[in-house]
Amino acid sequence: MQVLFSWLKDYVEVEQDESKIADLLTLSGTSVESIIRKLDDNIVVGEIKEILPHPNAYRLQIAKVSNGIEDLQIVCGAPNIAIGQKVPLALVGTKLENFEIKRAEIRGVESFGMMCSEIELGIGCDHSGIKILPDNYKIGEKINKYITGDSVFDIEITPNRGDCLSHLGIAREIAAVTNRQLKSPQPLKIDCQEKEEFKIEITDIDKCPQYSAILIKNIKVGQSPEWLVKRLNSLGAKSINNIVDITNYIMLDWGQPLHAFDADKINNRTIFVRPARKGELLQLLDGKTINLNENNLVIADTTKALALAGVMGGKNSEVDETTKNILIESAEFNAINVRKTSKLKGISTEASYRFERGIDSGKVLESAKYAAQKITEICGGEILQMIYEGQKPNQKLVKFESDKINSLLGSSLTKTEMIEIFSKLEFVVNGSEVNVPLWRHDINIWQDLAEEIGRIYGFSKIEKKEVGKSSLIENNEYLIKEKTKDLLANCGFSESLNYVFLSQKDIAIAKLNADDLLELINPIQQENKYLRNSLIPGLLKNVAKNPSFDPILLFEIGHVFNKKEETTNLSIVASGKQAKQRIESCIDDLEKGLQIKLKTQIDKIEREELIDYKIRKPEVYFIEMNIDIITKNAKLTNKIIQENENIINYRPISKFPPAVRDLAFIVSKNINNEDIIKTIYKEVDKLLLADLFDEFVSEKIGIDQKSLAYHIYLQDMEKALSDSEVNEIISKIINILKDKFKAQLRS
Amino acid sequence: MADKRLLRTQTSNNQVRYGEKHHPPIKAIFPGNVFRNEATDAKHETTFMQLEGLYIDKNVNVGHLFWTLDYFFKKIYGDNIKIRFRPHHFPYTEPSFEVDVEFRGKWFELLGSGMVHPKVIENMGIDPNEYSGFAFGLGIDRLVMLKYNIEDIRHFHAGDLRFLKQFK
Numbered sequence: 001m002q003v004l005f006s007w008l009k010d011y012v013e014v015e016q017d018e019s020k021i022a023d024l025l026t027l028s029g030t031s032v033e034s035i036i037r038k039l040d041d042n043i044v045v046g047e048i049k050e051i052l053p054h055p056n057a058y059r060l061q062i063a064k065v066s067n068g069i070e071d072l073q074i075v076c077g078a079p080n081i082a083i084g085q086k087v088p089l090a091l092v093g094t095k096l097e098n099f100e101i102k103r104a105e106i107r108g109v110e111s112f113g114m115m116c117s118e119i120e121l122g123i124g125c126d127h128s129g130i131k132i133l134p135d136n137y138k139i140g141e142k143i144n145k146y147i148t149g150d151s152v153f154d155i156e157i158t159p160n161r162g163d164c165l166s167h168l169g170i171a172r173e174i175a176a177v178t179n180r181q182l183k184s185p186q187p188l189k190i191d192c193q194e195k196e197e198f199k200i201e202i203t204d205i206d207k208c209p210q211y212s213a214i215l216i217k218n219i220k221v222g223q224s225p226e227w228l229v230k231r232l233n234s235l236g237a238k239s240i241n242n243i244v245d246i247t248n249y250i251m252l253d254w255g256q257p258l259h260a261f262d263a264d265k266i267n268n269r270t271i272f273v274r275p276a277r278k279g280e281l282l283q284l285l286d287g288k289t290i291n292l293n294e295n296n297l298v299i300a301d302t303t304k305a306l307a308l309a310g311v312m313g314g315k316n317s318e319v320d321e322t323t324k325n326i327l328i329e330s331a332e333f334n335a336i337n338v339r340k341t342s343k344l345k346g347i348s349t350e351a352s353y354r355f356e357r358g359i360d361s362g363k364v365l366e367s368a369k370y371a372a373q374k375i376t377e378i379c380g381g382e383i384l385q386m387i388y389e390g391q392k393p394n395q396k397l398v399k400f401e402s403d404k405i406n407s408l409l410g411s412s413l414t415k416t417e418m419i420e421i422f423s424k425l426e427f428v429v430n431g432s433e434v435n436v437p438l439w440r441h442d443i444n445i446w447q448d449l450a451e452e453i454g455r456i457y458g459f460s461k462i463e464k465k466e467v468g469k470s471s472l473i474e475n476n477e478y479l480i481k482e483k484t485k486d487l488l489a490n491c492g493f494s495e496s497l498n499y500v501f502l503s504q505k506d507i508a509i510a511k512l513n514a515d516d517l518l519e520l521i522n523p524i525q526q527e528n529k530y531l532r533n534s535l536i537p538g539l540l541k542n543v544a545k546n547p548s549f550d551p552i553l554l555f556e557i558g559h560v561f562n563k564k565e566e567t568t569n570l571s572i573v574a575s576g577k578q579a580k581q582r583i584e585s586c587i588d589d590l591e592k593g594l595q596i597k598l599k600t601q602i603d604k605i606e607r608e609e610l611i612d613y614k615i616r617k618p619e620v621y622f623i624e625m626n627i628d629i630i631t632k633n634a635k636l637t638n639k640i641i642q643e644n645e646n647i648i649n650y651r652p653i654s655k656f657p658p659a660v661r662d663l664a665f666i667v668s669k670n671i672n673n674e675d676i677i678k679t680i681y682k683e684v685d686k687l688l689l690a691d692l693f694d695e696f697v698s699e700k701i702g703i704d705q706k707s708l709a710y711h712i713y714l715q716d717m718e719k720a721l722s723d724s725e726v727n728e729i730i731s732k733i734i735n736i737l738k739d740k741f742k743a744q745l746r747s
Numbered sequence: 748m749a750d751k752r753l754l755r756t757q758t759s760n761n762q763v764r765y766g767e768k769h770h771p772p773i774k775a776i777f778p779g780n781v782f783r784n785e786a787t788d789a790k791h792e793t794t795f796m797q798l799e800g801l802y803i804d805k806n807v808n809v810g811h812l813f814w815t816l817d818y819f820f821k822k823i824y825g826d827n828i829k830i831r832f833r834p835h836h837f838p839y840t841e842p843s844f845e846v847d848v849e850f851r852g853k854w855f856e857l858l859g860s861g862m863v864h865p866k867v868i869e870n871m872g873i874d875p876n877e878y879s880g881f882a883f884g885l886g887i888d889r890l891v892m893l894k895y896n897i898e899d900i901r902h903f904h905a906g907d908l909r910f911l912k913q914f915k
Contacts, residue, residue, distance in 0.1 A: 029834035031845075158836035408862060408879060409842075410810030442836075447865060451842035454809065455834040459844070464817055465810035467802065470774055478778075494911040497904055499794055500780075521749055524784060524793050542906030549908045559780070644914070650895035653902070653909050689912055713909065 011171030039149030046089030068140020075111035080129030160442035162357030166255030210390035219381035256367035257351035330368035361393035362438035491586035498538030501528035535571035551576035594634035664709035754782035766871025803880030812881035858885035
């Protein structure tokens with residue numbers, strides 16, 4: 001929802017600037033996503049240095065205007081300029097209301113910008129000359145630093161707050177959070193001749209509880225006045241003609257969608273609000289013809305449907321330039337029915353959007369009057385008849401439970417303080433009950449009232465209260481899984497999280513039987529329609545994807561599916577250097593760390609079969625088991641999940657494959673691996689990863705010395721690194737470690 | 748699926764399931780994968796992990812919710828992290844909040860939360876006049892992405908060791 005800041009001022013006067021108001025709105029529940037400022041950054045304070053007559057036009061002058069850096073030549077037609085004046089200077093590229101400033105040639109003289117009047121800046125109505133700025137404005141400074149132009153707020157309105165889909169609604173929120181009086185619209189009196197021309201009949205009161213219409217004769221359809229066009233344009237709405245513009249304007253102003261029928265296109269002066277007939281056709285204003293059924297509510301005359309209620313008007317009764325007499329509709333349509341119709345027909349309009357969220361049930365007739373007043377003011381004509389059918393909305397009362405509200409919010413407000421907050425929102429407290437305004441369809445229980453109190457009082461004032469600790473459940477399944485992951489990670493295995501989907505191709509390669517697999521009817525990608533019954537195919541794909549690593553050590557704990565059940569499996573795969581031993585030793589560690597016995601058999605896939613997986617390795621070893629074997633039997637000695645102590649310096653991953661080199665260093669025993677990695681990371685921006693794969697102490701390398709061996713992965717975001725580039729980086733690393741840690745390269 | 752089962756789109760159903768089987772005080776978290784019909788790109792995924800939290804007891808109030816989430820985010824992002832609670836609307840909580848965390852001068856919405864709606868408490872077979880509580884839910888992927896400045900959500904499911912080994 002977009003609102004114009006200056007429009008809000010029709011209803012509330014505020015002292016705060018836009019940003020402050022935006023913050024207050026955001027923190028009270030109507031989140032301002034952005035503020036679009038109308039005063040472009042390209043408009044700066046300029047100073048007139050020189051004025052020359054235009055050689056080819058006696059009404060024009062050529063001014064030299066300084067922007068703080070240089071003097072720009074500007075052709076200008078305003079009579080009020082003088083040397084030494086400070087003026088708003090719109091540089092080339094400035095976007096004003098209806099056009100963009102470009103370098104131009106005006107009657108044979110080049111012009112590099114424009115000096116602006118109030119009206120051109122959109123800050124006032126004075127068009128008599130250039131806006132002269134005060135002397136203390138700094139040349140070259142953006143004008144929006146000094147002058148607040150208009151702005152548009154882009155606000156996220158949650159679906160429960162239909163009442164905020166209007167300027168009046170947002171102004172009401174602003175008044176409440178800034179503690180100002182809302183200038184509520186006063187009841188309107190319109191001059192109606194009270195003729196009996198049209199009849200209205202509602203046949204389904206549930207779907208249309210209220211329907212009002214005003215008949216106006218002898219209007220002139222034409223262009224809208226400038227102020228109206230400007231307000232609509234500012235919010236991205238196009239001006240169509242004065243009648244349509246006024247109905248749109250009132251919707252944006254008060255939130256009530258309106259529709260204008262050409263009264264002469266309605267047969268027999270009768271309006272029915274009735275269910276459509278099955279197969280009834282209606283061509284809508286956008287030109288599309290839709291096929292209706294009994295669930296759709298239509299506005300009709302004696303022979304045909306005229307409009308799809310609450311969604312869009314029909315072509316057959318459209319107001320056009322020949323229209324003389326109009327019938328203005330202001331109604332309330334059932335939110336659920338409008339939502340269904342809009343969704344099923346695939347048509348969403350500004351009107352349906354508002355009806356779906358609930359309009360102000362108390363302003364249906366008043367909005368029609370408002371429209372009639374504006375129309376007669378702008379388009380002429382006389383008001384012949386005013387009709388209202390349906391049932392007046394009931395008062396909604398919710399029990400006022402101040403103690404409960406305090407205990408839910410953790411606040412200690414007095415009843416008086418609460419009543420004051422309610423009054424800001426126009427909720428009236430009557431003894432033990434709160435009378436909820438008719439625009440607040442979302443307030444039904446005392447908890448809803450608590451939210452109102454909280455958000456206007458300010459949730460930032462609510463004191464935080466500590467929640468007491470509680471002990472963990474013994475041998476918690478989740479904790480055991482996390483422990484298992486820790487143990488595997490400590491053995492050098494990386495955790496993979498694959499998608500649960502398998503494609504036809506995947507199952508062919510893995511020689512799985514499609515009949516055993518669960519199948520999705522509506523998969524996101526057509527080929528990925530099966531749910532995995534094993535973690536191995538995914539892990540093998542991961543092995544294929546990482547050819548630059550050796551060894552490749554991976555595991556996954558994840559859900560697998562078959563036609564009978566969904567279970568959680570653990571799978572471990574290893575490929576490359578000492579693959580089998582790596583799995584064996586990690587199984588050992590699991591058994592020790594979890595105090596269990598795992599009867600696991602390590603399986604092997606041979607080279608020939610691996611080719612199908614695009615894996616170019618002699619063999620891959622793997623195991624897979626149901627995690628229950630672990631979680632049901634494990635005994636934990638320590639219930640603390642390991643925190644990652646390493647400092648993680650994430651680097652994004654290049655599209656290009658990494659270059660890998662192994663480096664081994666001999667360093668003093670007291671030197672920390674982490675410090676070495678941190679140093680390389682800091683000094684080498686092309687480093688992706690320095691992976692310690694071997695660490696040992698031996699007499700051969702000397703007492704108090706140790707050997708640290710790293711896989712060094714280098715990458716460039718833009719290209720594949722060449723050998724010479726890689727060699728250069730590697731020597732840089734060797735030198736840095738030599739300088740900083742006295743590290744000796746092992747050959 | 749043909750038998751009308753569905754890949755779950757959220758973990759919130761765990762709240763009622765757990766509540767039906769346990770008596771207050773209830774303090775529980777529910778992590779799990781969820782599935783969405785999304786067009787994938789660097790910010791959107793079809794598969795991601797959610798974390799759901801629930802606390803129900805006597806006299807639980809908004810202050811307890813704020814304390815818990817403040818504690819959580821400080822634990823994840825450090826004590827200097829700035830967070831704010833923004834009133835919002837969710838059907839299962841009243842009042843409801845979105846929680847924003849500030850990074851590099853901008854607020855990022857990270858979590859939805861609120862005081863459990865009395866109807867939800869009732870559906871667990873617990874008396875809403877006696878008990879109250881709070882619930883929250885967040886996406887783990889986004890939480891981690893902001894912590895480490897990860898540029899693409901798809902890395903989490905790519906099985907790429909260049910990524911995984913950076914977090915070993």
